[in-house]
Amino acid sequence: MAGFLGREQIIARPGFNRWLIPPCALATHLCIGQAYALSVFNLPLTRQLGVARSIAGDWRLTQLGWIFTLAIVSLGLSAALFGKWVQSEGPRKSGVVAAVCWGFGFLIGALGIHLHQLWLVYFGYGVLGGCGLGIGYITPVSTLISWFPDRRGMSTGMAIMGFGGGALIASPLSDFLMRHFASPTSTGVAPTWVVLGVVYLAFMLGGAFGYRVPAPGWKPEGWVPPSEKAQALITRYNVTPADAIRTPQFWLLWVVLCFNVTAGIGVLGQASAMIQEVFKGRINASAAAGFVGLLGLFNMAGRFLWASLSDKIGRKPTYMCFFALGTALYALVPLAGKSGSVALFAACVCLIISMYGGGFATIPAYLADVFGTKYVSAVHGRLLTAWSAAGVFGPVLVNYIRQFQIDHGIPKSEAYNVTMYVMAGLLVIGFFANLAVKPVADRYHEHSDPLGARGDRRVMA
Amino acid sequence: MANKYGKTSNEAARAHDTVMLTLAWLAVGIPLVWGVVETLKKAMALFGAA
Numbered sequence: 001m002a003g004f005l006g007r008e009q010i011i012a013r014p015g016f017n018r019w020l021i022p023p024c025a026l027a028t029h030l031c032i033g034q035a036y037a038l039s040v041f042n043l044p045l046t047r048q049l050g051v052a053r054s055i056a057g058d059w060r061l062t063q064l065g066w067i068f069t070l071a072i073v074s075l076g077l078s079a080a081l082f083g084k085w086v087q088s089e090g091p092r093k094s095g096v097v098a099a100v101c102w103g104f105g106f107l108i109g110a111l112g113i114h115l116h117q118l119w120l121v122y123f124g125y126g127v128l129g130g131c132g133l134g135i136g137y138i139t140p141v142s143t144l145i146s147w148f149p150d151r152r153g154m155s156t157g158m159a160i161m162g163f164g165g166g167a168l169i170a171s172p173l174s175d176f177l178m179r180h181f182a183s184p185t186s187t188g189v190a191p192t193w194v195v196l197g198v199v200y201l202a203f204m205l206g207g208a209f210g211y212r213v214p215a216p217g218w219k220p221e222g223w224v225p226p227s228e229k230a231q232a233l234i235t236r237y238n239v240t241p242a243d244a245i246r247t248p249q250f251w252l253l254w255v256v257l258c259f260n261v262t263a264g265i266g267v268l269g270q271a272s273a274m275i276q277e278v279f280k281g282r283i284n285a286s287a288a289a290g291f292v293g294l295l296g297l298f299n300m301a302g303r304f305l306w307a308s309l310s311d312k313i314g315r316k317p318t319y320m321c322f323f324a325l326g327t328a329l330y331a332l333v334p335l336a337g338k339s340g341s342v343a344l345f346a347a348c349v350c351l352i353i354s355m356y357g358g359g360f361a362t363i364p365a366y367l368a369d370v371f372g373t374k375y376v377s378a379v380h381g382r383l384l385t386a387w388s389a390a391g392v393f394g395p396v397l398v399n400y401i402r403q404f405q406i407d408h409g410i411p412k413s414e415a416y417n418v419t420m421y422v423m424a425g426l427l428v429i430g431f432f433a434n435l436a437v438k439p440v441a442d443r444y445h446e447h448s449d450p451l452g453a454r455g456d457r458r459v460m461a
Numbered sequence: 462m463a464n465k466y467g468k469t470s471n472e473a474a475r476a477h478d479t480v481m482l483t484l485a486w487l488a489v490g491i492p493l494v495w496g497v498v499e500t501l502k503k504a505m506a507l508f509g510a511a
Contacts, residue, residue, distance in 0.1 A: 015471060017478040023485035030489060162489070168496030210485065283507070290507035293500040300497075346507065 007090030012212035018147040018220070020210065025140030025159035027207025028095060031200040032102060032136045033166015035075075036296070038068050038125075040174045044187040048116055051187055059118060067126050069392060074130020076388025079138050083381025084241055086135060091143045095208025098136030103201025105129025110193035134384065136204065137163065141364045142377040146214050149373070150223045152365035153315070157307025160361040164300030168293075170196075233316060233437070237445035238372030244379045247440050249370050252433045256319060257363055258386035259430035263326065263423040264356025265394035267349055270402070270416070271295055277412045278337040278345065291346060298350040299357040306358025307365065315366040316437060322355040323431035330424035334417040360387075370440060397422070 003009065042064055049058045086094040105128040112120025140159045148155035177195055181188030219225075226234055244250050267274075272288040283291070310318040329348045336345040367383065368376045398419055405415040 013474070015474060015478075017475075017482055020478065020482055020485055023489045026489040026493075030493065162493075165493050165496060168500045169492050170496075172496065172499040206488070286506045287509070288507075290504040293503040294507060297497065297500055297504070342507075 005089075005093035005096055007088075007093075007213060010090060010092050010212050011215050012218075014215070016212055016214075018214075021140075021144060021147050021212065022155065022158050024091075024095075024207040024210040025144055026162040026165075027203050027210070028098060028136045028139060029159050029162030030166045030169060031204050032098070032133050033163040034170035034196070034200070035068070035071055035133060036164070036167030037170035037174060038071075040171050041178075041189055041192075044178060044189050045113070047187060048113060048189070051185060063118060067121055070122055070126025071130040071133060072391035073388050074127050075133040075137065076385040076391075078131040078134030079381035079384040080134075081381075082131075082135055083138055083378035084375070086138055086381065087142055087375055087377040090213060091139050091211040092208050094135055094139045095211060096205060098132045098139055099201050099204030099208055100132070101128050102132030102136060102204060103197045105132055106193045106197025106200065110190045110197065113190040113193060134381070137384065138377045138381045139208075140211075141380050142373070143211060143213055145364065145368050145373050145376055148220075149225070150220050151308075151311050152368055153310040153318075153362055154304070154308040156364040157304045157310075157358075157361040160307070160364075161300050161303040161357075163360070164296065164303050164357050168296050168300065171293075171296075233314070233439060234369045235372055235439060235445075237440075238374035239379070239440055239444050240446055241375050241378040241382060243444045243446075244371050244375070245382055247371075247444055249437055249440055250379070250383070252437050253363070253366065253370070254383055254386045255433040256430050256437075257359060257383060258390045259426040259433070260319075260322060260326075260356065260359035261387055261390035262394040262397070263330065263426050263430075264353060264359070265390060266398045266419060266423045267352055268295060268299075268356070269395045269398060270419075271349065274416050275342075275345070278416065279340075279342055280413060282342065291349075294346065294350060295353045298354040302354025302357035303361035306355065307361035310362045310365060315362060315369055316434060318358070318362055319366070319434040320431065322359055323427045323434060326352060326355050327424045327427045327431070330420045330427065333420045334414075337413070337416075370437065372446075374446070 042061060045064050046058055046061060047054050049055050082094075105124050108124025108128060109121045110124075112118065112122075112124055141156055144155040144159055145152050174192055174196070177192040178188040181191040225236065239247065272285075272292050275283050275291050276285065276288045306318060306322075329352050333345065333348050333352075336348050363383065364376060364380050367379050371379050401419045401422060402415050405418055406412060410418075
Protein backbone atom coordinates (compact mmCIF):
# COMPACT_ATOMS: atom_id res chain seq x y z
CA MET A 1 0.00 0.00 0.00
CA ALA A 2 2.76 2.41 1.00
CA GLY A 3 4.56 1.68 -2.27
CA PHE A 4 1.38 2.38 -4.19
CA LEU A 5 1.30 5.83 -2.65
CA GLY A 6 4.99 6.66 -3.21
CA ARG A 7 6.46 9.26 -5.51
CA GLU A 8 7.91 6.68 -7.92
CA GLN A 9 4.45 5.24 -8.55
CA ILE A 10 2.96 8.49 -9.78
CA ILE A 11 5.44 9.62 -12.41
CA ALA A 12 3.37 10.90 -15.32
CA ARG A 13 3.43 9.18 -18.70
CA PRO A 14 4.65 11.18 -21.72
CA GLY A 15 2.00 13.55 -23.00
CA PHE A 16 0.20 13.80 -19.65
CA ASN A 17 -1.93 16.95 -19.52
CA ARG A 18 -0.54 19.13 -16.71
CA TRP A 19 -3.90 20.93 -16.32
CA LEU A 20 -5.14 17.81 -14.54
CA ILE A 21 -3.01 18.74 -11.52
CA PRO A 22 -4.64 22.04 -10.43
CA PRO A 23 -8.07 20.41 -9.82
CA CYS A 24 -6.35 17.87 -7.52
CA ALA A 25 -4.74 20.73 -5.60
CA LEU A 26 -8.08 22.55 -5.48
CA ALA A 27 -9.79 19.41 -4.17
CA THR A 28 -7.45 19.53 -1.18
CA HIS A 29 -7.54 23.27 -0.58
CA LEU A 30 -11.29 23.70 -1.06
CA CYS A 31 -11.76 21.22 1.81
CA ILE A 32 -9.19 22.54 4.25
CA GLY A 33 -10.34 26.11 3.53
CA GLN A 34 -13.34 25.25 5.70
CA ALA A 35 -11.19 26.44 8.60
CA TYR A 36 -12.05 30.05 7.69
CA ALA A 37 -15.76 29.23 8.16
CA LEU A 38 -15.41 27.59 11.57
CA SER A 39 -17.08 30.57 13.25
CA VAL A 40 -20.50 29.52 11.81
CA PHE A 41 -20.53 26.83 14.52
CA ASN A 42 -19.67 29.18 17.39
CA LEU A 43 -23.15 30.17 18.52
CA PRO A 44 -24.78 26.72 18.09
CA LEU A 45 -21.88 25.20 20.06
CA THR A 46 -22.62 27.54 22.96
CA ARG A 47 -26.08 25.93 23.28
CA GLN A 48 -25.25 22.26 22.92
CA LEU A 49 -26.91 21.44 26.26
CA GLY A 50 -29.65 24.05 26.29
CA VAL A 51 -30.32 23.83 22.50
CA ALA A 52 -32.72 26.82 22.42
CA ARG A 53 -30.43 28.93 24.64
CA SER A 54 -27.21 28.56 26.62
CA ILE A 55 -27.57 27.00 30.06
CA ALA A 56 -25.15 26.29 32.90
CA GLY A 57 -22.48 23.86 31.73
CA ASP A 58 -22.65 24.97 28.10
CA TRP A 59 -19.38 25.94 26.43
CA ARG A 60 -18.45 29.62 26.33
CA LEU A 61 -17.23 31.49 23.23
CA THR A 62 -13.83 32.06 24.84
CA GLN A 63 -13.41 28.29 25.24
CA LEU A 64 -14.51 27.68 21.66
CA GLY A 65 -12.06 30.25 20.30
CA TRP A 66 -9.25 27.86 21.24
CA ILE A 67 -10.41 25.33 18.62
CA PHE A 68 -9.40 27.67 15.78
CA THR A 69 -6.25 28.83 17.55
CA LEU A 70 -5.14 25.23 18.09
CA ALA A 71 -5.86 24.39 14.45
CA ILE A 72 -3.78 27.31 13.17
CA VAL A 73 -0.90 26.55 15.55
CA SER A 74 -1.02 22.86 14.51
CA LEU A 75 -1.11 23.97 10.88
CA GLY A 76 2.14 25.90 11.22
CA LEU A 77 3.90 23.29 13.36
CA SER A 78 2.89 20.31 11.19
CA ALA A 79 3.84 22.14 7.99
CA ALA A 80 7.22 22.94 9.52
CA LEU A 81 7.79 19.43 10.95
CA PHE A 82 6.49 17.38 8.02
CA GLY A 83 7.53 19.67 5.15
CA LYS A 84 10.62 17.61 4.33
CA TRP A 85 8.61 14.38 4.51
CA VAL A 86 5.94 15.81 2.19
CA GLN A 87 8.66 16.77 -0.27
CA SER A 88 10.36 13.35 -0.24
CA GLU A 89 7.26 11.13 -0.23
CA GLY A 90 5.37 12.98 -2.92
CA PRO A 91 1.89 14.48 -3.13
CA ARG A 92 -0.18 11.29 -3.20
CA LYS A 93 1.03 9.91 0.12
CA SER A 94 0.96 13.29 1.86
CA GLY A 95 -2.43 14.04 0.28
CA VAL A 96 -3.84 10.81 1.72
CA VAL A 97 -2.40 11.57 5.16
CA ALA A 98 -3.85 15.10 5.03
CA ALA A 99 -7.27 13.69 4.03
CA VAL A 100 -7.25 11.18 6.87
CA CYS A 101 -6.19 13.79 9.45
CA TRP A 102 -8.76 16.34 8.25
CA GLY A 103 -11.65 13.88 7.79
CA PHE A 104 -11.07 12.02 11.06
CA GLY A 105 -10.43 15.32 12.82
CA PHE A 106 -14.04 16.20 12.04
CA LEU A 107 -15.31 12.78 13.09
CA ILE A 108 -13.47 12.89 16.44
CA GLY A 109 -14.65 16.46 16.90
CA ALA A 110 -18.23 15.33 16.21
CA LEU A 111 -17.86 12.66 18.89
CA GLY A 112 -16.58 15.32 21.28
CA ILE A 113 -19.61 17.50 20.53
CA HIS A 114 -21.98 14.54 20.94
CA LEU A 115 -20.43 13.58 24.31
CA HIS A 116 -19.94 17.24 25.24
CA GLN A 117 -16.23 16.69 25.84
CA LEU A 118 -14.39 19.81 24.73
CA TRP A 119 -10.95 18.20 24.94
CA LEU A 120 -12.03 15.76 22.21
CA VAL A 121 -13.02 18.69 19.98
CA TYR A 122 -9.68 20.36 20.72
CA PHE A 123 -7.84 17.16 19.86
CA GLY A 124 -9.98 16.19 16.87
CA TYR A 125 -10.45 19.44 14.98
CA GLY A 126 -7.67 21.46 16.61
CA VAL A 127 -4.71 19.08 16.73
CA LEU A 128 -5.47 16.25 14.26
CA GLY A 129 -7.43 18.47 11.88
CA GLY A 130 -4.75 21.14 12.23
CA CYS A 131 -2.12 18.60 11.10
CA GLY A 132 -4.36 17.85 8.10
CA LEU A 133 -4.47 21.58 7.41
CA GLY A 134 -0.69 21.95 7.51
CA ILE A 135 0.16 18.85 5.49
CA GLY A 136 -2.67 19.47 3.02
CA TYR A 137 -1.70 23.11 2.57
CA ILE A 138 1.87 22.37 1.44
CA THR A 139 1.15 19.09 -0.38
CA PRO A 140 0.46 20.50 -3.87
CA VAL A 141 2.99 23.36 -3.81
CA SER A 142 6.11 21.59 -5.04
CA THR A 143 4.16 19.46 -7.53
CA LEU A 144 2.49 22.50 -9.07
CA ILE A 145 5.79 24.37 -9.34
CA SER A 146 7.34 21.32 -11.04
CA TRP A 147 4.50 21.18 -13.57
CA PHE A 148 4.30 24.94 -14.10
CA PRO A 149 7.87 26.28 -13.94
CA ASP A 150 6.74 28.92 -16.44
CA ARG A 151 3.78 30.03 -14.25
CA ARG A 152 4.80 29.37 -10.67
CA GLY A 153 2.71 32.18 -9.23
CA MET A 154 -0.43 31.37 -11.16
CA SER A 155 -0.34 27.65 -10.41
CA THR A 156 0.24 27.93 -6.67
CA GLY A 157 -2.12 30.91 -6.57
CA MET A 158 -4.84 28.74 -8.07
CA ALA A 159 -4.41 26.09 -5.37
CA ILE A 160 -4.21 28.56 -2.51
CA MET A 161 -7.23 30.36 -3.97
CA GLY A 162 -9.04 27.14 -3.10
CA PHE A 163 -8.21 27.70 0.56
CA GLY A 164 -10.04 31.04 0.37
CA GLY A 165 -12.86 29.49 -1.66
CA GLY A 166 -13.31 26.64 0.80
CA ALA A 167 -14.93 28.99 3.30
CA LEU A 168 -17.39 30.25 0.69
CA ILE A 169 -18.60 26.68 0.21
CA ALA A 170 -18.39 25.56 3.84
CA SER A 171 -20.35 28.46 5.29
CA PRO A 172 -23.66 27.99 3.37
CA LEU A 173 -23.21 24.20 3.36
CA SER A 174 -22.80 24.10 7.15
CA ASP A 175 -25.84 26.38 7.56
CA PHE A 176 -27.90 24.09 5.37
CA LEU A 177 -26.78 20.91 7.16
CA MET A 178 -27.33 22.35 10.64
CA ARG A 179 -30.87 23.42 9.70
CA HIS A 180 -31.48 19.94 8.24
CA PHE A 181 -30.28 18.10 11.37
CA ALA A 182 -31.58 20.54 13.98
CA SER A 183 -34.38 19.29 16.23
CA PRO A 184 -35.90 20.35 19.57
CA THR A 185 -33.23 18.23 21.28
CA SER A 186 -30.21 18.96 19.06
CA THR A 187 -28.48 21.92 17.42
CA GLY A 188 -27.46 19.60 14.58
CA VAL A 189 -23.76 20.46 14.84
CA ALA A 190 -22.49 16.91 15.59
CA PRO A 191 -24.21 15.23 12.59
CA THR A 192 -23.13 18.18 10.41
CA TRP A 193 -19.51 17.52 11.39
CA VAL A 194 -19.95 13.81 10.57
CA VAL A 195 -21.23 14.64 7.08
CA LEU A 196 -18.51 17.23 6.51
CA GLY A 197 -15.83 14.79 7.72
CA VAL A 198 -16.98 12.04 5.34
CA VAL A 199 -17.42 14.39 2.36
CA TYR A 200 -14.04 16.07 2.91
CA LEU A 201 -12.30 12.71 3.34
CA ALA A 202 -13.74 11.40 0.04
CA PHE A 203 -13.05 14.62 -1.86
CA MET A 204 -9.48 14.96 -0.61
CA LEU A 205 -8.71 11.29 -1.31
CA GLY A 206 -10.00 11.83 -4.86
CA GLY A 207 -7.59 14.72 -5.26
CA ALA A 208 -4.68 12.82 -3.69
CA PHE A 209 -5.07 9.88 -6.08
CA GLY A 210 -5.14 12.23 -9.08
CA TYR A 211 -1.67 13.69 -8.41
CA ARG A 212 1.16 12.92 -10.83
CA VAL A 213 4.73 14.19 -10.76
CA PRO A 214 6.59 15.05 -13.96
CA ALA A 215 9.16 12.58 -15.31
CA PRO A 216 12.84 13.49 -14.88
CA GLY A 217 13.84 15.96 -17.57
CA TRP A 218 10.28 17.08 -18.32
CA LYS A 219 9.63 20.71 -19.15
CA PRO A 220 6.74 22.54 -20.81
CA GLU A 221 6.95 22.50 -24.58
CA GLY A 222 8.99 25.42 -25.89
CA TRP A 223 9.79 26.80 -22.43
CA VAL A 224 13.29 28.11 -21.80
CA PRO A 225 14.30 28.76 -18.15
CA PRO A 226 14.94 32.47 -17.55
CA SER A 227 18.58 33.46 -17.23
CA GLU A 228 19.73 34.49 -13.77
CA LYS A 229 20.94 37.85 -15.04
CA ALA A 230 17.54 38.71 -16.48
CA GLN A 231 15.74 37.99 -13.20
CA ALA A 232 18.28 38.30 -10.42
CA LEU A 233 16.09 36.82 -7.66
CA ILE A 234 15.22 33.65 -9.57
CA THR A 235 17.94 31.17 -8.68
CA ARG A 236 18.82 27.95 -10.45
CA TYR A 237 20.45 26.61 -7.30
CA ASN A 238 18.79 24.88 -4.38
CA VAL A 239 19.07 25.55 -0.66
CA THR A 240 18.21 22.75 1.79
CA PRO A 241 15.53 23.54 4.40
CA ALA A 242 18.13 23.32 7.18
CA ASP A 243 20.33 25.88 5.42
CA ALA A 244 17.39 28.02 4.33
CA ILE A 245 16.48 28.89 7.92
CA ARG A 246 20.07 30.06 8.47
CA THR A 247 19.79 32.67 5.74
CA PRO A 248 18.61 36.25 6.39
CA GLN A 249 16.33 35.88 3.35
CA PHE A 250 14.22 33.26 5.12
CA TRP A 251 13.66 35.47 8.16
CA LEU A 252 13.01 38.55 6.02
CA LEU A 253 10.32 36.59 4.17
CA TRP A 254 9.04 35.30 7.53
CA VAL A 255 8.53 38.92 8.60
CA VAL A 256 6.97 39.74 5.22
CA LEU A 257 4.38 36.95 5.58
CA CYS A 258 3.80 37.43 9.29
CA PHE A 259 3.14 41.18 9.07
CA ASN A 260 1.03 40.90 5.93
CA VAL A 261 -1.11 38.23 7.64
CA THR A 262 -1.29 40.10 10.97
CA ALA A 263 -2.53 43.21 9.20
CA GLY A 264 -5.13 41.22 7.23
CA ILE A 265 -6.36 39.37 10.30
CA GLY A 266 -6.69 42.74 12.00
CA VAL A 267 -9.40 43.65 9.51
CA LEU A 268 -10.94 40.21 8.90
CA GLY A 269 -11.41 39.43 12.58
CA GLN A 270 -13.44 42.55 13.29
CA ALA A 271 -14.92 43.35 9.87
CA SER A 272 -18.52 42.70 10.89
CA ALA A 273 -18.39 44.70 14.13
CA MET A 274 -16.27 47.42 12.53
CA ILE A 275 -18.65 48.28 9.67
CA GLN A 276 -21.67 48.24 12.01
CA GLU A 277 -20.02 50.53 14.53
CA VAL A 278 -18.47 52.90 11.99
CA PHE A 279 -21.79 53.27 10.13
CA LYS A 280 -24.09 52.97 13.11
CA GLY A 281 -27.76 52.94 12.14
CA ARG A 282 -27.01 52.45 8.44
CA ILE A 283 -25.48 48.96 8.42
CA ASN A 284 -27.37 46.19 10.21
CA ALA A 285 -26.15 42.67 11.09
CA SER A 286 -27.41 41.21 7.81
CA ALA A 287 -25.61 43.83 5.71
CA ALA A 288 -22.48 43.31 7.83
CA ALA A 289 -22.65 39.56 7.11
CA GLY A 290 -22.85 40.47 3.41
CA PHE A 291 -19.74 42.61 3.86
CA VAL A 292 -17.87 39.68 5.45
CA GLY A 293 -18.96 37.48 2.51
CA LEU A 294 -17.68 40.09 0.08
CA LEU A 295 -14.32 40.08 1.89
CA GLY A 296 -14.23 36.29 1.46
CA LEU A 297 -14.67 36.74 -2.28
CA PHE A 298 -11.88 39.31 -2.50
CA ASN A 299 -9.67 37.12 -0.31
CA MET A 300 -10.18 34.26 -2.76
CA ALA A 301 -9.88 36.26 -5.99
CA GLY A 302 -6.82 38.12 -4.71
CA ARG A 303 -5.00 34.84 -4.25
CA PHE A 304 -5.28 33.95 -7.90
CA LEU A 305 -5.00 37.41 -9.45
CA TRP A 306 -2.06 38.78 -7.43
CA ALA A 307 -0.10 35.51 -7.67
CA SER A 308 -0.68 35.44 -11.44
CA LEU A 309 0.41 39.07 -11.71
CA SER A 310 3.62 38.17 -9.84
CA ASP A 311 4.60 35.95 -12.79
CA LYS A 312 4.60 39.06 -14.97
CA ILE A 313 6.08 41.74 -12.69
CA GLY A 314 8.14 39.59 -10.30
CA ARG A 315 7.61 38.51 -6.72
CA LYS A 316 9.45 41.35 -5.00
CA PRO A 317 7.58 44.14 -6.84
CA THR A 318 4.29 42.37 -6.07
CA TYR A 319 5.00 42.50 -2.33
CA MET A 320 6.21 46.10 -2.69
CA CYS A 321 2.78 46.81 -4.12
CA PHE A 322 1.05 45.00 -1.20
CA PHE A 323 2.96 46.95 1.39
CA ALA A 324 2.95 50.39 -0.28
CA LEU A 325 -0.67 50.28 -1.45
CA GLY A 326 -1.71 48.50 1.75
CA THR A 327 -0.17 51.19 3.96
CA ALA A 328 -2.00 53.89 2.02
CA LEU A 329 -5.30 52.00 2.19
CA TYR A 330 -5.06 51.28 5.94
CA ALA A 331 -4.41 54.97 6.52
CA LEU A 332 -7.40 55.79 4.28
CA VAL A 333 -9.88 53.50 6.10
CA PRO A 334 -10.48 55.90 9.06
CA LEU A 335 -10.96 58.78 6.62
CA ALA A 336 -13.39 56.70 4.56
CA GLY A 337 -15.33 55.96 7.75
CA LYS A 338 -15.38 59.65 8.68
CA SER A 339 -16.55 60.64 5.19
CA GLY A 340 -19.63 58.44 5.65
CA SER A 341 -19.10 56.66 2.34
CA VAL A 342 -19.88 52.96 2.77
CA ALA A 343 -18.76 52.29 -0.82
CA LEU A 344 -15.33 53.90 -0.30
CA PHE A 345 -14.89 52.13 3.04
CA ALA A 346 -15.88 48.75 1.57
CA ALA A 347 -13.67 49.27 -1.50
CA CYS A 348 -10.62 50.04 0.68
CA VAL A 349 -11.14 47.01 2.92
CA CYS A 350 -11.87 44.67 -0.02
CA LEU A 351 -8.64 45.72 -1.74
CA ILE A 352 -6.72 45.25 1.53
CA ILE A 353 -8.12 41.73 1.90
CA SER A 354 -7.31 40.87 -1.72
CA MET A 355 -3.68 41.66 -0.88
CA TYR A 356 -3.87 39.60 2.32
CA GLY A 357 -4.89 36.61 0.16
CA GLY A 358 -2.34 37.56 -2.48
CA GLY A 359 0.41 37.48 0.15
CA PHE A 360 -0.40 33.88 1.03
CA ALA A 361 -0.61 32.80 -2.60
CA THR A 362 2.54 34.47 -3.87
CA ILE A 363 4.88 33.28 -1.11
CA PRO A 364 5.48 29.70 -2.45
CA ALA A 365 6.64 31.09 -5.81
CA TYR A 366 8.77 33.69 -4.00
CA LEU A 367 10.41 30.89 -1.99
CA ALA A 368 11.00 28.84 -5.14
CA ASP A 369 12.65 31.88 -6.74
CA VAL A 370 14.92 32.55 -3.77
CA PHE A 371 15.71 29.03 -2.48
CA GLY A 372 15.19 26.91 -5.61
CA THR A 373 12.41 24.48 -6.42
CA LYS A 374 13.85 21.25 -5.02
CA TYR A 375 12.88 21.78 -1.36
CA VAL A 376 10.19 24.39 -1.78
CA SER A 377 7.49 22.45 0.13
CA ALA A 378 9.78 21.94 3.10
CA VAL A 379 10.92 25.58 3.17
CA HIS A 380 7.33 26.73 2.70
CA GLY A 381 6.27 24.52 5.60
CA ARG A 382 8.79 26.17 7.89
CA LEU A 383 7.76 29.63 6.76
CA LEU A 384 4.13 28.89 7.66
CA THR A 385 5.07 29.24 11.34
CA ALA A 386 4.76 32.95 10.50
CA TRP A 387 1.06 32.33 9.88
CA SER A 388 0.71 30.58 13.24
CA ALA A 389 2.41 33.47 14.99
CA ALA A 390 0.20 36.00 13.21
CA GLY A 391 -2.88 33.88 13.91
CA VAL A 392 -2.18 33.96 17.65
CA PHE A 393 -0.80 37.47 18.13
CA GLY A 394 -2.77 39.33 15.43
CA PRO A 395 -6.21 39.09 17.02
CA VAL A 396 -4.76 39.63 20.52
CA LEU A 397 -3.02 42.81 19.37
CA VAL A 398 -6.10 44.09 17.56
CA ASN A 399 -8.51 43.37 20.41
CA TYR A 400 -6.15 44.87 22.98
CA ILE A 401 -5.71 48.11 21.03
CA ARG A 402 -9.49 48.43 20.50
CA GLN A 403 -10.27 47.77 24.16
CA PHE A 404 -7.58 50.21 25.27
CA GLN A 405 -9.17 52.90 23.10
CA ILE A 406 -12.67 52.25 24.42
CA ASP A 407 -11.42 52.19 28.03
CA HIS A 408 -9.92 55.65 27.45
CA GLY A 409 -13.19 57.15 26.29
CA ILE A 410 -12.76 56.93 22.52
CA PRO A 411 -16.18 56.42 20.82
CA LYS A 412 -16.68 52.89 19.42
CA SER A 413 -16.96 54.23 15.88
CA GLU A 414 -13.42 55.66 16.15
CA ALA A 415 -11.87 52.85 18.20
CA TYR A 416 -10.64 51.17 15.02
CA ASN A 417 -8.65 54.14 13.76
CA VAL A 418 -5.55 53.51 15.87
CA THR A 419 -5.71 49.81 14.95
CA MET A 420 -5.63 50.77 11.27
CA TYR A 421 -2.63 53.05 11.81
CA VAL A 422 -0.80 50.27 13.73
CA MET A 423 -1.53 47.88 10.86
CA ALA A 424 -0.19 50.46 8.41
CA GLY A 425 2.95 50.64 10.57
CA LEU A 426 3.39 46.86 10.37
CA LEU A 427 3.15 47.07 6.60
CA VAL A 428 5.88 49.72 6.52
CA ILE A 429 8.17 47.28 8.38
CA GLY A 430 7.12 44.56 5.92
CA PHE A 431 7.98 46.89 3.03
CA PHE A 432 11.55 47.32 4.24
CA ALA A 433 11.93 43.60 5.02
CA ASN A 434 10.89 42.82 1.45
CA LEU A 435 13.19 45.51 0.10
CA ALA A 436 16.12 43.85 1.89
CA VAL A 437 15.58 40.45 0.21
CA LYS A 438 18.60 39.74 -1.99
CA PRO A 439 19.77 36.54 -3.73
CA VAL A 440 21.02 33.87 -1.31
CA ALA A 441 24.81 33.78 -0.82
CA ASP A 442 26.68 31.05 -2.73
CA ARG A 443 27.79 29.28 0.46
CA TYR A 444 24.20 28.19 1.16
CA HIS A 445 23.72 26.54 -2.25
CA GLU A 446 23.46 22.78 -2.17
CA HIS A 447 25.67 22.03 -5.20
CA SER A 448 28.16 23.75 -7.38
CA ASP A 449 26.18 22.31 -10.30
CA PRO A 450 23.47 24.91 -10.86
CA LEU A 451 20.97 22.29 -11.99
CA GLY A 452 21.48 20.13 -8.94
CA ALA A 453 23.30 16.87 -9.43
CA ARG A 454 20.72 14.83 -7.51
CA GLY A 455 17.79 14.87 -9.82
CA ASP A 456 16.74 18.48 -9.86
CA ARG A 457 17.17 18.52 -13.62
CA ARG A 458 13.60 17.40 -13.97
CA VAL A 459 12.50 20.73 -12.61
CA MET A 460 15.04 23.13 -13.98
CA ALA A 461 15.90 21.51 -17.32
CA MET B 462 -0.17 1.00 -33.19
CA ALA B 463 -3.94 1.32 -33.68
CA ASN B 464 -6.35 -0.38 -31.28
CA LYS B 465 -9.61 -2.12 -32.19
CA TYR B 466 -11.35 1.26 -32.53
CA GLY B 467 -8.72 2.43 -35.01
CA LYS B 468 -7.13 4.86 -32.54
CA THR B 469 -3.44 5.02 -31.69
CA SER B 470 -2.53 4.73 -28.00
CA ASN B 471 -1.55 8.42 -27.99
CA GLU B 472 -4.94 9.46 -29.33
CA ALA B 473 -6.71 7.23 -26.81
CA ALA B 474 -4.65 8.72 -23.97
CA ARG B 475 -5.44 12.23 -25.16
CA ALA B 476 -9.17 11.47 -25.34
CA HIS B 477 -9.00 9.96 -21.84
CA ASP B 478 -7.21 13.09 -20.59
CA THR B 479 -9.88 15.34 -22.10
CA VAL B 480 -12.66 13.43 -20.33
CA MET B 481 -10.74 13.41 -17.04
CA LEU B 482 -9.94 17.09 -17.41
CA THR B 483 -13.60 17.96 -17.87
CA LEU B 484 -14.71 15.81 -14.94
CA ALA B 485 -11.96 17.05 -12.64
CA TRP B 486 -12.65 20.73 -13.30
CA LEU B 487 -16.40 20.18 -12.95
CA ALA B 488 -15.88 18.41 -9.62
CA VAL B 489 -14.07 21.41 -8.14
CA GLY B 490 -15.76 24.10 -10.23
CA ILE B 491 -19.40 23.34 -9.39
CA PRO B 492 -19.06 23.61 -5.59
CA LEU B 493 -16.86 26.68 -5.96
CA VAL B 494 -19.33 28.47 -8.24
CA TRP B 495 -22.16 27.52 -5.85
CA GLY B 496 -20.21 28.99 -2.94
CA VAL B 497 -19.51 32.20 -4.87
CA VAL B 498 -23.18 32.59 -5.89
CA GLU B 499 -24.38 32.02 -2.30
CA THR B 500 -21.85 34.56 -1.02
CA LEU B 501 -22.89 37.13 -3.63
CA LYS B 502 -26.54 36.66 -2.62
CA LYS B 503 -25.56 37.41 0.96
CA ALA B 504 -23.45 40.38 -0.11
CA MET B 505 -26.49 41.95 -1.81
CA ALA B 506 -27.71 42.95 1.65
CA LEU B 507 -24.72 45.29 1.91
CA PHE B 508 -25.44 46.93 -1.45
CA GLY B 509 -29.07 47.36 -0.41
CA ALA B 510 -28.00 49.04 2.83
CA ALA B 511 -25.37 51.22 1.21
